[in-house]
Amino acid sequence: MADCIRLLLHGFGKFNFLMQLVHISIIMGMVFETISVAYLVPASACELNTTISQQGLMAGMPLLGIIATSHIWGYLADTKGRRKILAWCMSLAFLFGTAAALSPDWIVFSVLKFLSASAVAGTFALALTLLSEVTPQHKRSFMVALTGTIFLSCTGLMAVISIPVLQLEFSYHIPHLNILFTPWRLLCIVFATPCALGAVGMYFSYESPRYLLTIGEEQKALETLKGIYKINTGKSGDDYQVSSLALDEDTGKPSNGLWSSMVSQTVPLLKPPLLKHTLLLSVLFIIVYIGFNPYLTWLPYITDGIVKSIERGEENLSFCDMLRASHNETVTENEDCSLNSFAMVTVFVINIMIAALNTILSSLINYVGRKRMLIGIQLITGVAGLCVNLSNSWIVSSILFVVFMSGVLNFGFLSVFSVDIFPTYVKAMAVCLTLMVGRGSSVLGINILKQLLVYDCELSFYSFAGLVFVGGLIAFLLPGDKKNFTKDPAET
Template sequence: MVATKTAVKFEDALSLTGFGKYNFLMMLVHVSIIMGMAFEIVSVAYLVPANACELDTTVSQQGFMAGTPLLGIIATSHFWGYLADTKGRRRILAWCMCLAFLFGASSALSTDWIVFSILKFLSSCSVAGTYALGLTLLSELTPQHRRSFMVSLTTTIYLSVTGLMAVISIPVLHLQFSHHMPLLNIEFSPWRLLCIVFAAPCALGAVGMYFSYESPRYLLSVGEEQKALEVLKGIYRINTGKSADDYDVTSLVLGEDTGAPSKGFWSSMLSQTVPLLKPPLLKHTLLLSVLFMIFHTGFNPYLTWLPYIIDGIMKSVVRGEENLSFCDMLRASHNETGTQTKDCSLNSSAMVTVFGVSVLIAVLNIVLSGVINCVGRKCLLICLQLTTGVVGLCINFSSSWVVSSVLLVVFMCGALNFGFLSTFSVDIFPTYVKAMAVCLTLMVGRGSSVLGINILKQMLVYDCELSFYVFGGLVFAGGVIAFLLPGDATDFTKESMET
């Protein structure tokens, strides 16, 4: 019996592959990618305080070291987005992970804070596009009816692995060893071992990408219809357990603009960028860039310095200073610990608390991701942003450090909007510029938080109360601007196809 040739749109063809084992396997691979990215970017929150004594760093130097990974994101996100849109998501992700492991592990041999900053800059350059590219690949391999849930779930993974870092740090940083390395004239101590541990997931991510499929949507957009069909058949076989021959699709239609072909590196990169900077995509590019900037600047600094904040509070409690306010405890801890007393250890209870906070927020994200289709992602995003903004403004109103700490945790729940806003990003743009667009908007957001990270550290030490008014107000403003977002992804899709 001869099979009937059936030409279908890509989204319909992807839906026919089902949602099952392959999608869960891809999520596991994506976990390793997110873990590698998070460990390289956020590791400074643990490594900078831990190496402050050995590298003899000042508050300003520590702020610069903590912001260096985000500078790497600014430097190369555009480049990785271009490569992913022209060379494929899978290949570029594999190279990113390999380079990140090389530079991340090498930071364990830093001779001073400058070398450490350079190596962290290079490792962050390597992982700059991994979150956005992984998100793009995951969305292009997931049927539309499950896509928002899977994409928003990545925030849960991100928050969970950042909390996991705190748990990993406890046993490693409390090891008692010091091995002198004459060639570099350094002491190989626990914080250096932690650098290698944090780099390890990048190697796992590279291996996972090697065994993964390329995005069938990308293959179709560059004219590789047969390869796209083979990928879809492979996904169908894994998800359903049936023979690939039972997949009744023999011809595909992308159903969107694939862009104009161009020759040469610069003209090609320009052709990937220009559509984002002119109608009909320009207003969406600007709106999402502004919102990512506000969201990341408002929450990322607190995520970065959370170990420092909780460590300061716990040390103050241990000293019996429970009658002080939240900010007074931080100032007292800064004066009593750190480089002034050569005590750069991190409080174990504080690290467990960081893990608990991260898991709590991650669980909340699972709950909200489950109801996102019922409530509506725009409504959910706005309500969360406005609520956390108000809570941030109210942290100083309590004289109890316990109440202020609880309010801080509630405020940080606004970081869940990173994932919810990303669900808009992956729906806005046509395939031929999607990776570039997601990378650029995330780059603007993360890049802007470099300034916030440095400002917050100075404020926590010298003007803690003002920090909550500044950052809380910024978060609230983001909630107001979010009213400009369209109510449904189809609004994006229709406009993006009208070129």
């Protein structure tokens, strides 16, 4: 019988939960490799003898790696297959991430972190694509919606993992490399481990049946669906009541190569009527990412400084005074580069709270409205950031800082507009382009923020939080929730 590809026929069960586990390991590997610098850079500062500027460069390398190769991995996944490319990405990330643990200096560390981040650059989007293409329609939104919560939870999990590892006391000399293998190097290997798990998971998983149909492999797609049906139901694949498949969408025009494909997809975004949407979203992505991502990167450093100041009894200082006092003591008195255990637990709690808030607000967004949600978060968090240093109560200042940090939720909420505003034929390129612009601005923000936190902390909050507030005002220019977005010509 002829039938379109309806994943509902193979059911929803064990296979889909196994795919979600693989999906989690891939997201975890991506998060660990790109955000691990937040823990490894300060922990390695004493051994590698890095300056403030060098630490900023080290922390920005993963974002540069993501910017450099995101488009390439997306192109390869569309031409070589999601499963194969994901397996290669995770394998290379594990290789380079593990090698970074043996870095003799900060330059080698930065290069290897650049390479590991380059390897995982496209894994988030590719894993999400593969997950959606093997999940039935009625469960797809739920499974995909969990991704944001998983991402934020993984950032918190890193703090908990770092506690027992960094508290270890050992130092082994490796003669050939002339380095001391210390706890921060072990932590580097631990953070790379999920990439290996993701690579193994991809090796044993199925390719997307929808992708197989786009390249004309109908028989392989049918065998894949039978295999999924067998895992989910426990029945024989012969019981699967489909004998032929047809893809229910246009497969698009054949591409002449990477460069021509990228040009043909990019040019429409830079011409009317899409140009105004491209410019507006690019500006908002820059503001959101440069406003929040640097603080997310340096969150372990900031939290560590505040907790150490509280433990010394310096509770009647402003937020920045507490952070400045901790930095001065570390540099001038004991040269201690360790991270406080309670501070890392606090980082974990903050990230889990934001992850829970993401789940709640995601469920309310259809009632509140996407535009109102984004503007509200931007304005409230901007005001909170501006007020962080107005109180000498560390409790009040800390609450305001956490409220400010919750603005990272707009990473996801702003992406919703990229998906909806642009027509289908340039949607993927539009999302990649605007996201890359935002991430690119983060590299500059990460370096500027570390300098300001050390030399002019108050200015850092006034400038970054002020920019966030301005972003909330600019967001009023976004199309309303009831306004018709630009339609795909193919849909008119």
